[in-house]
Amino acid sequence: MNKKKRKKISGADLAFRIFNTIFMIAFVVITLYPVLNTLAISLNDGTDALRGGIYLWPRVFTWKNYTTVLQKDNLITGAFITVARTIIGTFLALVSNAILAFIVSRKDFIFAKQVSLFWVITMYVNGGLIPTFLLYKSLGLTNSFAVYVIPGMISAFNMLVIRTYMKGIPDSLEESAQLDGAGYTTIFLKIISPLCKPVYATVALFVAVGQWNSWFDAMLYNRMSDDLTTLQYELMKLLSSVTNQSSSAESMKNSNGSVTPTSVRAAATIITMLPIICIYPFLQKYFVTGLTLGGVKE
């Protein structure tokens, strides 16, 4: 949005640019470091890494951590379910949050305030593990795929983020459409939603990442169903296995080149990060490239 013709650069402007560049470089260095460090550890022999002192480059290179992770039983099933829940879960969550946000952002909607309050409260209350478990069980959600996508479908946080964005859209658009006889459904689908792409992308990202990373629900509700396991749950189990076995009284001889919890965790982290890094640029264009709201200008 700032693609303006280069005018003469004022002193203050120059100072700002220099400051900003330095700030960004520092920021990138600090935030990139832990990731690179994790990458280096994931490519280093586990036992060797115990000695510490690995920073940006592996000392004793090995693929072993990755092969250990990738040989995990049920990993394919887990990956399939995780992809499925991410796609379906994100889609359902986006649609339902958007609808709810649309409803409560209508200025003339008579229960806007009450419905908002109703949802805001849900952010701060929690019945606890066991009551929730009992509820899901009585709804028949245990041992089912639905437990991944139905319970978290609407979240007040995401809804409020969308609502705030929708409220920023000028009323004039909606009013003119209403004059043309458009109903709420048309306004939502044809006028508001196209303008909400950046916030939809944001919320989609939040939900997708949440879905991608979650494993507790798989453990709690679908423990007995191997074909409903998720990628992260399998990785958690693997990690727990490795942790357990590195302190078990197995023969400790000739164990050079073995994996450790730290090295496996690093490899698992990189493996789960990769797909998100790959998908991110497709979403990123919605909130970085300065999308102009073409039709908004009156």
Added chain:
Amino acid sequence: MNKKSISLTQLKHQKVLLIWAAVIVVYGVVFYYLPLAGWVMAFQDYKPVTGLLHSKFIGFDKFIRLFSDVTFLRVIRNTLAMGVINLAVTFFMAILFAILLNEIACQGGKKVVQTISYLPHFLSWIIVTGILHDALSGTGIINQLLLNFNLVEQPINFFAHEKYFWPIVAFANVWKETGWNAIIYLAAITAIDPSLYEAAAIDGAGRWAKIKHVTLPGIKPTIMILLLMNIGNVLNAGFEIQYLLGNGLVVNVSQTIDIYVLKWGISQGDYAIGTAAGIFKSVVSIVLIVICNRIAKRHGEERLF
């Protein structure tokens, strides 16, 4: 607008909205409000064996026990302090980062910086705290720098002193979440009408002026909403990071409500304590957001409800 009487025509007109709102509210009741029946646990000597329906009622015993325990009061203080510090710092940094990022002229650079900035979000706390421990250890980079610039004579043992604990936690939060938190603001910035920037430029506004008069007001509603939501979360200052960074020497400042609940409740099979603490947190959160919401309303700002 609440005071207006509801007319039939209005209802008819809003039929679609009402139906959908009703459906969604039913969903909310089932998935968010029904499990709250579990709150009775706080007033029971709950045993999984007897369940919610048949456990013995003990009234406010658990609440009394919580609030008569000096440790619990200290734990509330720690949680609040870390909650507020984290909120202030992460909030400020995310907005600052989003705005500065938006000012980068080079599109490629902007994308790269942003992509990198959110990556630490995907690292688990155990990895982040491990690296932080390394960096702050006696031979770590921070002490090396301090020694090289002659700022200290002896390496500082950062984890042995209570005064460093809260700042370290705050820094770790900033480190891990700034890029991720900034995404919302970046999305909000895209909604700002470019013509406003052009108008400001014509008025001779420089960068600072544009940020102050166009960007900030443009994302103000988003800021307000997130601020309100996060204020309700100050008692959720976390658990993992304090648990991983804490040690016996700093336990007075490192324990949070969640750690306390784990120690005295969950790991002892005492469900009531955990539930009672949860209710306490919920009540505080809701009171806080209701107050803040009212303040926001008085000032004509965006609000939650």
Added chain:
Amino acid sequence: MKKRVVSALLITTMLTSMLAGCGKTAGHGGAVNEDGIKEFTAFFAVPGTEINDDNEIQQIIAEKTGCKVKESWLTGQTAEEAVGTFIAGGEYPDFIDGGDGSVQLYEAGALVALDDYIDNYPNIKEFFTDQEWDAIRQDDGHIYWIPQFTNIYGEERECIQNGEAFWIQTRVLEWAGYPEVHTMDQYFDLIEAYNEANPTMEDGTENIPYTILCDDWRYFCLENAPEFLDGYPNDGSVIVDPETKKIIDYNTTDTAVKYFKKLNEEYKKGIVDQESFTQTYDEYIAKLSTGRVLGMIDQWWDFAYTAEDAIKTAGLDKQGCQYVPLPITIDEGMKNQWHNSGGELNVSSGLAITVDCGDVEGALQFVNDLLGQEVHDLRFWGVEGVDYNIGDDGMYTRTPEMRTNVVDAAYKAAHMCPYSYFPQWLGTSRDGKNAMKPEGQEDEFYDGLSDTVRECFEAYGAETYVEMLGTSPAPGPWYPMYTYSNSMTTSTPGGTAWTLMGETKHQYLPKVVMADDFDAAWDEYMEAYNACHPEDFLSEMQTELDRRIEEAAKYE
């Protein structure tokens, strides 16, 4: 186009998940699968090692016994939480070990009483003596679970001091000409002398003379030494005076004061690592792994499978950086009990069968089969010719390649099937020669030792870690008391005191060691300690001790 892909995915997943949703209940109750194998499910409320579905030895065992168990383990929850969810849901797997939540399962009526069945299964019957079986009975007089571990068949075979000790690097002992080290003062004198003569390692890295692990629950490395220094065994939470049968609090003994005062002095001298109390477990292991640390107190399992391995991998064993235990007490001439022989029956949890198991006989038959020698060998030694060889003398040995295999995570998941939370034997195999488990096989053990450790052992006339310390039988029928204190909860005054005492020690002991003025710090600590009402805890322990002695008297 995109939409179609999404909706197709949606439909297929929904369909598969609905299919998957059917027919899956908690306990299979020994349903017979298409190969004619009974399938059971099991849940263990501890973190465990997963094995693959198509695990090879599991398949071999299934063919021999006609049964197979699908195991699942605790992940990311406490045992109580996991058990609480099972009880709330009212569905159980066939087998369960509730760990700390076992009593909850019993109270919920989720477990099948086993006493009527046990007589029909000789291997199970043989697993405990009548006295031991009686010790496992719950307050309704029935047996609900079978403790799986530390049960010794025949002669005990133990090479490793798995428990706690003062450890020291072999290079220190070698340098000093393998002296006899019996007291804490001698131990620290030796370390100081060595460090003065050799302040660095071969590559110039500075030594850390002594470090203390104090991370979270692992702070036992700091706090419980006084009980051993006084010559008592690891009762864990208290000392039991074998003469008077009275509980003694080891936290307040003269020995405790001496021990912490010594640490305080060594801390001021710079012998105790200045980062001791702030280091994490990972940092501690990293320090040990670099070979810099000359000595510490720890339990073997806590550092050996990580740091010792790393030391060997880096070739530091040649510099004498591996650890051996020393028989240290507070004064010369005392008998140490760092190591105790004999099993320790932990009655607080074990393998149980739930009411959802439709085939209790089948399940017990399987447990019985698992205890048979052939299947037991399969579980712990593996397949003959693949995981071990049998020599002409009938002894089991492993080639270096086999040894590498059996510690490889992927190989283990695909091949080995120890059914590790089912009952199992230690000690000597029914053939009278081999050890029940590979780690008890002396020759195997001795082969695996590095030259420096072997040399050190020889100098002290020892062949195993245990022999470095000497061993004593269990002091009495009450041993070990920690099985009781571990099961205490905050619902009793004693349990509350026990939790508070732990917190206080964890908070104050580091300060005591670091204090400029030891006496003042100790007084402050004692004040805080006494405010926890340790007497509540001690009296509950005394009651339990009396009960145990009384129980045991019935069998004399």
